[in-house]
Amino acid sequence: MLPFRRFERSTVLLVGLVMLSFLIATFDVRADGAGMGAMLRTGAQSLFAPVQQLATAVARPIAGFIDGVSNIAGLRDELAVARSENDALRQQLLDVQAMQNRLTELERILDLEPPTDVATVTARIASLAPSDFDQVRWIDRGIADGIAVGQAVIDEDGLVGRIDFVAENSARVRLITDPRSGVGVRDLGTNETGWIEGRGAGPLELKMFGTTKPVQQGERLVTDGTRFPPGIPVGVVAEPAEAVAGFALITTVTPSIQLAELDYVKVVVGWSPLDAVIDPDTGELVDVPLGPVTVE
């Protein structure tokens, strides 16, 4: 007779729980985060969100203190860099003001409506991901505030990510640094479009297909307007690259946002990809009813 007792109860339970885990994961992936998974996540959020918000209020000063102590040595260097950047930015501001004046004049001549800003909802990062592999953040705004899946999340530096799950009073933001994130971008240097993917805590990866122009270090990349509102800064090319015939141009990009400094963000609720007008012949974005997003 087969010694059934040879298999301990704990081993049988282990096999059962592992199988159950795989089953749950399969259902969740197939349902694309909806259905039972969404219900459980909403329940967990209702349970944890109030406690997390309370804990965050306590944790922020502690984390800030530790961060401040650990960064104190680098502050002097940072100050010097900031001062030189400040000088350069002051000059750029003067240039921009001059350009703004010219733009206003041209709009008046062409009888164009000035671009309007899109509606946004300000939110605060309520909690972080429980694992380093999850490049997500939870914000303290949800369905009740008009947040919906797919909306862009921005801060004063640029694109933070997109909403990929929403509960009544909270929502999950999948950051652009997540390997499962992808953003269509336009290189302001060459005007070519490409695709950016996250690579965790490291730099982003830019892929450009069918391009003939090389990209240079320091060129700015903004959203191309196909999935998110156009013109939101995404990053800066970190390494120059050019496409080898038949292959995509691939290089690294430094994200515009400072992940470690994320606190308040804005969710762009007043824009949908349907607002983008695509030329059916060229596939290019030819006109956008709403102007570039400006962050106050």
Place this chain on the structure above:
Amino acid sequence: MSARPVALSILLVFVAVVIQTTLFGAGRIQPLGAAPMLVLAVVVACVRYLDPEPALLLGFTAGLLVDLLGGSPLGLWAMVHVVIAYLTLRLRHRADEAVPLVGFGIFLLALLAQALFLVTSTLFGQSLLTTSGLVKQLVITALYTVIAAAGVVPAVSRLLRDRSVRTWARR
């Protein structure tokens, strides 16, 4: 076995999840781009004092909570935590050995947990293997988990030792 150690363990896991999601991570405490796996450390510490079945269920619950509050498909961290709870059950009779050996064991468990998550998440279409500096992140996270466990294990022992009727030590 009384229900108190189990209830206390569940409470500890809840507290660990809250601390993990509010204190550790980018923008809070994340030196060198990594944070300890506090929930895993608590599961390992609690499993020492629980019967096998509640220990495995505790691992499953803890993992499921991590799944629910994270961004990966449900069930992946649950599976990882169950396996780690099971391995801890198998190894807990050696928990009285030299501290460096126990620390090394927790380091290996943390590495295994991450590797297992990466493999299973890849099976479910998550492209996490492209994460830059992956090996460095795995090792640093495992090291931080050992450091976290150095604080968690004695605290959990103090809480659960007297409350558990049958402990690993008495077997």
